[in-house]
Amino acid sequence: MALKITDDCINCDVCEPACPNTAIFQGPDIYEIDPARCTECVGHFDEPQCRVVCPVDCIPLDLLHVESREQLLDKYRRLTASADTPAR
Template sequence: MALKITDECINCDVCEPVCPNQAIFQGIEIYQIDPARCTECVGHFEHAQCVEVCPVNCIPLDPDYAETPEQLQEKYRRLTGGDA
């Protein structure tokens, strides 16, 4: 499942640089996550890095983009060409 940033975002700028897939970008008002690039850090880290660093806990799972761990792993492979 991709993650999403809610409107509780305070634009603190800590999530964007920790995303290994460059899935996070500055939107019109708050940061946003591109679900096509978000793997919840599968293949890179044990835990989603944006969730770990967010000071206001505004990055939940996005129910509109439900994915299994296997699908997230496959997305990681497509994005990186990696085998992890």
């Protein structure tokens, strides 16, 4: 499943650059995570990097976007497929 950022976010700016899928962006008030791009770092790392760097532990699982590890891996493959295709 994807992750989400709660209202406890202090806008410290460390999660956005840590995300290998560019799923994290600055929302109107706090950072947000695009569930269509979040793979919980499956395919990149053993654990979600945003959670590793977050100083306030405000990034829980998003129960509205439940996905299995295999679904997250499939999403990772789709997201990275275009990066693997050489430009013409």
